[in-house]
Amino acid sequence: MAATPSLLYAPDLGASGSVLRLAREEAHYVARVCRARAGDIVEATDGRGALARLRLTSVGAAVSAEVLAIERIERKRRAWLWCGAPERGRADWIVEKLAELGVERFQPLECENASWPAGAARIERWGRLAVAALRQSRRVFLLEIRPPVTVEEAIASMERPAVCRVGDPDGHPAGARPGGRVSGPAALEIGAIGPSGGFSPRERERLNAAGFVPTRLADARLRTETAAVSLAAWWAAVGAGKSPGGESS
């Protein structure tokens, strides 16, 4: 067997030379899906930028592996997506696609026109979707999923400098270039997408005052989840020219 096609997720990688026991889902993948054997080499990440080569030391119901080497990968692109609640049933794929597209942080917004349904089950499911996307896309940074906050709270706690946009069918065209007020390596991009009912006028004013540029993502209005994923896809396409970072292979 060559390296496993998907990257393993091991949040506690330890140091080079240490032996770790894979979590149940990773063990299943290695033993049953890839049919790996003791001695095979696999790759794993801690979701915080480490990419490790592991040698499997035992493969059975439990799987153990020795850490051969760890490489630290620097994040080249930082993007946060703030997002109001979409229509029912459409949030899961926002999470999955943002994770695949390499967004750093998903920040649900509690909006005047729409609330996120509460529920620990949902947060756990989102976490699993983010890990699955990390494995599949072989990324070394796990999407960070935050609890919902209001627009005001999100603005109060945001990092600066950042290039800030708010999705708006009447805004400035996104156009071909990223543009914005700040640029440079690892500049933070923040995009705010309204809920299915749209941002309220007061929320729009606050975003405006905080420097969020109204930005048109398409030549028609988009659903919340489509706008969120479109913005992430556009960031990814524009960032695809940079030297690899935030990913492996």
Next chain:
Amino acid sequence: MAATPSLLYAPDLGASGSVLRLAREEAHYVARVCRARAGDIVEATDGRGALARLRLTSVGAAVSAEVLAIERIERKRRAWLWCGAPERGRADWIVEKLAELGVERFQPLECENASWPAGAARIERWGRLAVAALRQSRRVFLLEIRPPVTVEEAIASMERPAVCRVGDPDGHPAGARPGGRVSGPAALEIGAIGPSGGFSPRERERLNAAGFVPTRLADARLRTETAAVSLAAWWAAVGAGKSPGGESS
């Protein structure tokens, strides 16, 4: 009531002055969702570029309307998405999102590594999803959905000139500019995305020989459906700066 928030779909609009009877789903939307009354003004499209103002003449179980005026809108942006089969259950949202993002044609590809499951029910469902997306995004061009063909057949029947790309994690970065070999108003863009198992070497060779430039859409590998929607989102963002066309309002 102002104009209905969503555009109505009426494939047989007739000429200005004619009276038309809305199809069942449109009638339900007007009468029950919008609670419109006789005399109210609504907007409709035939999905082929016509945007009509209608006056409702009777509203009940059946809904009739008089065509007051018809405007023909020219398509400013043309994009075809060729796509191998994604993993099970992920095709519906490709169709929905391509329709929202204003793609002209969705061409499923029968690939060596993956077949599209047959089924009239699927094609009908895709048609309904495309119409729903047209209404919701207020577009005047309906996504055209074609029966699956092989890569060879798709190449043999393609229009030229066209800017052709094939999604490839090792390809040239999509970067910030559309680029490509042909440009100008209404230049056709064609993007080919491999199935979940990827294009075969032979399929890649054929696409290469036909001028499809390997293009990197993100700094990591993407699932089939993510790559398809990402490319459509990128086309939409790059095209969002053009004067309105292919959409209303």
